[in-house]
Amino acid sequence: MSTGIGARVQRKEDKRYITGKGKYTDDVRNESQAYAAFVRSPHAHANVNGIDTSAAMAMDGVIDVLNGQQLTGDGIGNIICGWAITSKDGSPMNMGAWSALATSKVRYVGDAVAVVIAETQALARIAAEAVEVDYEVLPAVAASDKALAGGAALIHDNAPGNLIYDWEIGDGAATDAALAGAAHVTELAVTNNRLSPNAMEPRAAVATFDECDDHYTLYTTSQNPHVARLVLSAFYQVAPENKLRVIAPDVGGGFGSKIFIYPEEITCLWASMKTNRSVKWTSDRSEAFITDAHGRDHITTAKMGFDAAGKIVGFKVDTIANFGAYMSLFSSSVPTYLYATLLSGQYNIENIHCNVRAAYTNTVPVDAYRGAGRPEACFLVERMMETAAREMGKDPTDLRRANFVQEFPHQTPVIMAYDAGDFGANLDQAMAAADVAGFAARKAESAGRGKLRGLGYSSYIEACGIAPSAAVGSLGAGVGLWESAEVRVNPVGTIEVLTGSHSHGQGHETTFAQIVAERFDLPLENVSIVHGDTDKVQFGMGTYGSRSGAVGMSAIVKAMDKVEAKVRKIAAHVLEASEDDIVIEGGQVKVAGTDKAMGWHEVGLSAYTAHNLPPDMEPGLKEGAFYDPANFTFPAGTYICEVEVDPETGVTDIVQFTASDDFGTIINPNIVEGQVHGGIAQGIGQAMLEQVVYDDDAQLVTGSYMDYAMPRASDVPSFSVHHASTTCPNNPLGMKGCGEAGAIGSPPAVINAITDAIGSNDLAMPATPQAVWNAIQAAK
Amino acid sequence: MDMSGSYRIGAPRQAVWTALNDAEVLKLCIPGCEEIEQTSPTTMTARVVQKIGPVKARFNGAIELLNVNAPQSYTIKGEGQGGVAGFAKGAADVTLSEDGGETVLEFEARAQVGGKLARIGSRLIDAAAKKVARQFFDNFHDHLNGKDPPGD
């Protein structure tokens, strides 16, 4: 059976997971392990006038209780946002100070003010309860529009009016003029609901300070251990990079929430030094709801203008983004360069203007969550297209087709240059698979049973494979977003690939091995993938933004190019042939057209024995490469959702969900389809179930799985997933990204379907039975 | 959360008023009250254990009487810290009116919870508050009629 590109290879990593032998951060336990528990604010906004730790310190088994004054006193730096956004008036963004432990003020429910280090986890938690904090409660605000309205509580002194930035993209005057001359203008107000990522593995950290070597080791639930080390070292001054090893072992899902470097990791490292003990912290789910960065939370109004033929002439968007109480690592880029740059959708639109205001509120910090900005853009564009089609009495697929970008490359007015795609092919494939032709009959059949049936489309595009370093640098990013790889051929011919991409469920140990096994025509088991440890892998930018394939695997290809060049030279020398005549196949390195050959392992051995190498060649067979992508990649496709609504109760069943995606080259269809399934389920969760809710006092009231509705098996259907691909011209494998598409494309398809079924367009996410029922009643 | 109610208590208004201002009586009648101490004619400190859904917490709190208009009405305001469970605070306007030899007590209360109580127990607060209020008034009525609730 083939194990190469395109083969449905079973995952190499599965065995340890299905037998309970996976090693996650909370499974790490050091000798004489100490445990941390955080003292967290129950108030959304308060001055901290004093902390009395005497009762906690007096408890048997409590090692220390540490606070923010001590932390900052030891020179631990503030947590930063790594992407600088400039307001339209030229002023820099207003970033408020964020200390890992609050010093004088708490700004959201969950803000940590102190940490207890104790001999057991239970004791640490009990002692944390005994720490008495003198809070002076201040007025609080949870909603972004209220935070920006006059009179709201001021959250950071250096952000007047709670405004972080007021940014714009596109030509406002030209867009206004286009809308003024439009034959039809559709207006839409949408809210993109706040979500909690909820990777099933709660975050954890085990920090160990070694006094002898002045060295730290951190096991942590991270999607990007090297970025964690860089930031912990360069910005938070925990330790120099050569004195800090960060290991992300098996990581139980991330969805963006494990990109960021949080107060807990910083505190555990510092506390390990302070107490000279290994310090472990494991979040429970309640803590996760108030510490893991939330996602989305946009309030948007928009206008789209059309000419008499239905061509889009202009699109004007105004968005308020809720950032929570502090600016998390990539927060600033999410509602700007990952959102507004995708507002052209799959369409040829000459004039686009978007204004984004970012607001501080007394809520958990908001940052990238699966899709990060692109789901918000897609939801707006695709709700807009469906709404406009209904208003103008056009078929929604006809309206889309009339506006599809047809020629590539295509430069949008909002930075992005789409490199390849065939949007019509995806729409055709999805419509055929969903049997759109038979929908009218199914709708009539449903009506016969008193049910309302609806069909909704979403033709999404996203930009991933993040990202060309120079391009993101020019837009304010503080880091480059290349990836690195090292391919080591051992003396016996087996191969280790060290990659800066990190797998937290994506199956890199399998897909990365597939491209290596195919390239050198070796058995899959001869290739091992090493990742997640800064002592083993030199550097890497990690896994997010659907980048591990397009960027991470491209780096491996580049390193393999170098390995192959050296293999050819060695073989040509040993076999006394021309390098150009060397072919690598079937575990052998051969001279084409002759019976001269050497085993692949013999080339490895030659490289290391170095008895007979070409003059001036260094021994060994190990090559590294850094790959910086030339462009984003642009996965696109069409999703079609079909629902049946019970008008008596508002209960909505998704009876069919069809996806046609263009991901370019697919290495392992099992894994790609799995990514799509999971992404769609999260999108359905956003559309129908999930919402983080704060009350008027900025108290979080959805703090457990009793109140935050996670999609369960019976909430989602089986999915019909298809591929119609164009090759990405900008990377060696022709890959696009598949990790986020499902979550980006699906929410508008669901809402378009439900609104189609109930005949009312006024329906916000999540479309719970109550919301659907209310919409039906309001439309009567 | 807002809540209002009206209870008929089988005792004269003056007796009801006196009892409502008596820390010992309040201790007996407030469900879960472990300790209450009068610190001035209009202030008390209290320790109360409450269970709301899965969250059980011991609240250390302060009670203050405002707008006192003996023996007709007052506003009772309380604030309690429940450690990691969070906090609860609230106020109730209480009015007593005479009706024959009995007293009609009417109240309008506003309450707010924070921290873990809000995150995990918010759905259950209304029901829990109503239950506590009903128990309190049942106990209070019984106390004034010579039947004290069993202590716990």
Place this chain on the structure above:
Amino acid sequence: MTNVSMTVNGKAVSREVPDETLLSEFLREHLRLTGTHVGCDTSQCGACVVHVNGKAVKSCSTLAASLDGSQVTTIEGLANGGLHPMQQAFTENHGLQCGFCTPGMIMTSVDMVNRYKADGKELTAQAIRGELAGNICRCTGYHNIVKAVEDAAAKM
């Protein structure tokens, strides 16, 4: 402290533990069987499911002391060498991604198939979805988990 004795994965174990020790804690911290995971604190997610006397139980909401003398099977002990058909089906059908919910999913699913077979009931895809109400997966969208359970049910 309480002495808790039980049989775990076929081996007799006995430990002196605090009275309030949960079975999940007993397994993870006292026996170092870390295949049983804890994904929530309100007994909703099911990552912690093990078998107690042959039935699926959420170990995060069961006191270890209450199970004195019980037979407990965890994911580590599900198969005697080799793989259980359910484990095999999860990997063959790509029914897992990050693997964190997987032990609980597999233990729940084995119990599910056993019960349906014992009752002579047909285990439809819809029934599987309903039976998985107490197990949350954030990665797979459940599609391949349902396929895996159907596949294993045919082989068990």
